[in-house]
Amino acid sequence: MxxxxxxxxxxxxxxxxxxxxxxxxxxFDFSRExxxxxxxxxxxxxxxxDSKESAHARHNFLAKGYYDVLKNAIGKKMQGTxxxxxxxxxxxxxxxxxxYGFDISKEMVRLAAKSNKSGKYFVAxxxxxxxxxxxxxxxxxxxxxxxxxxFARILKDxxxxxxxxxxxxxxxxxxxLLYDVPYKNDEKAPDSSCLYLAEREKVSEKVHIxxxxxxxxxxxxxxxxxxxxxxxxxxxxxxxxxxxVEFVILKYRKNKPKEI
Ligand SMILES: C[S@@+](CC[C@H](N)C(=O)[O-])C[C@H]1O[C@@H](n2cnc3c(N)ncnc32)[C@H](O)[C@@H]1O
Ligand SMILES: [Zn+2]
Numbered sequence: 193m194x195x196x197x198x199x200x201x202x203x204x205x206x207x208x209x210x211x212x213x214x215x216x217x218x219x220f221d222f223s224r225e226x227x228x229x230x231x232x233x234x235x236x237x238x239x240x241x242d243s244k245e246s247a248h249a250r251h252n253f254l255a256k257g258y259y260d261v262l263k264n265a266i267g268k269k270m271q272g273t274x275x276x277x278x279x280x281x282x283x284x285x286x287x288x289x290x291x292y293g294f295d296i297s298k299e300m301v302r303l304a305a306k307s308n309k310s311g312k313y314f315v316a317x318x319x320x321x322x323x324x325x326x327x328x329x330x331x332x333x334x335x336x337x338x339x340x341x342x343f344a345r346i347l348k349d350x351x352x353x354x355x356x357x358x359x360x361x362x363x364x365x366x367x368x369l370l371y372d373v374p375y376k377n378d379e380k381a382p383d384s385s386c387l388y389l390a391e392r393e394k395v396s397e398k399v400h401i402x403x404x405x406x407x408x409x410x411x412x413x414x415x416x417x418x419x420x421x422x423x424x425x426x427x428x429x430x431x432x433x434x435x436x437v438e439f440v441i442l443k444y445r446k447n448k449p450k451e452i
Contacts, residue, residue, distance in 0.1 A: 195273065195327040196292070196314065199230045204324070227305035227313040229298065230322045246412070247281060247299040253408055254283045261397040262334075262356065262439050269354050269441070272329025275346065278318060278336030282308045292323065321346055330354070340384035344446050352443055353387060359394055359438030366410060369430050370423050379440050387444040396438035403430050 196205045198214035205212040205220070212228055213219040220228045263284050270287040279285065279293030282304025291308070294316040295301050305313040316322050318339050323346045331343060334356040343353050360376040367374035381389050401409070407427055410416055416424075 195324045196228075196230075196312075197322050197324050199232050199316065199320065199322045205322075223302070223305070225302050225305040226309070227301045227315065229315040230294075231296065231298075231315045231317060243297075244299045247297060247303060249408065250412055251281045251283075251303055253405070253412065254281070256405060258399045258401060258405070258409070258435075259283075259437060261395055261437065265393075265395045265439075265441060266332055266334070266354065266356070269332070269352070269443075270330050272348075272351075273327060274330045274332065275321075275323060275328045276311075277321070277331055277333040277343070279304050279313070280334075280336075282311060282313065284332065284334060285311050292328075294321070318342065326351075332356075338382040338384075340382070340387050340444075343444070344384075344386040347446055349446055352390075352445060355382070355442045355444060357381070357440050357442065359396060359440050361396065361436045362438040363409070363413070363435060365433050365435050366406060366427070367415070369427050369433075370410075370415065370419055381440075381442050384444065386447055388447055389442055390445045391443040393441045393443070394438065395441060396436060398434045398436055400432060401435045402432050403428065406430065406433065406435065 194204050194206050198205050198218050200218045201216050203214040203216060205214050211219040211221045220230055222228055266284045267286040274287050274291045276285050276293035279295050280300045282293055285291055285293055285308045291311045293304055293311050294314045296317050298315050301313050301315045318337060321342050325345050326348050328346045329348055329351050331347060331353040358377045360379050362377055410427055
């Protein structure tokens with residue numbers, strides 16, 4: 193039975209030929225790569241997300257394996273029905289079981305569907321996830337906006353949400369090259385009134401990275417736009433370095449209903 197619901201009327205969507213269709217006859221075609229666009233583009237707030245260029249840049253970078261330590265750790269958490277929230281290009285979706293993934297960027301979802309043939313991917317906005325209530329055992333959410341009410345709605349009562357944020361020392365050697373006073377990430381877990389933080393786990397590794405790859409990574413971070421040309425050039429002349437990649441995996445669970 194389908195857990196994907198119609199973005200127009202919230203009824204279940206079922207496979208009908210090359211489309212997904214609800215009982216009210218709203219239908220959404222499968223693309224060549226096998227994903228479905230469930231974004232109602234005339235709705236305010238449905239921005240297209242990351243551009244094609246940044247999608248491809250991230251795809252090429254991740255394929256080099258520098259974040260594999262996180263991919264392996266997240267892969268081990270996946271069980272039951274899995275949803276990758278803001279999946280990007282689906283790099284972390286190594287699970288063989290039932291896996292759904294969505295992102296607001298069509299290009300990201302296209303890449304995800306192309307590289308993970310068994311995953312079910314759709315384009316959608318985090319503000320109204322087209323997934324039925326209480327249908328997900330494991331939700332994963334990496335480096336993306338937080339929407340705890342939607343996360344709590346789609347999770348089964350005993351489901352887990354794994355949300356990943358950068359660790360305090362993430363890319364610290366890169367920051368040391370760029371800035372006189374590099375600051376550390378604060379590792380602050382997002383607060384929620386409908387989910388509670390059950391566990392936090394740190395995953396970290398040192399990777400050897402070429403200066404070209406380091407610059408490519410840098411250009412994908414928010415630091416890129418805040419750094420002067422002079423400081424950027426320090427990175428270009430750095431040569432290969434050992435770089436810390438560090439992540440915090442936050443496990444959230446649904447608040448237990450209050451006993452009366
Ligand atoms: C930094 S990327 C992380 C992608 C992926 N989780 C990963 O780690 O490779 C953030 C992603 O969030 C997506 N995104 C941003 N706002 C969104 C929204 N309102 N609904 C769905 N996806 C959104 C972007 O398109 C982008 O792919
Ligand atoms: Zn419908």
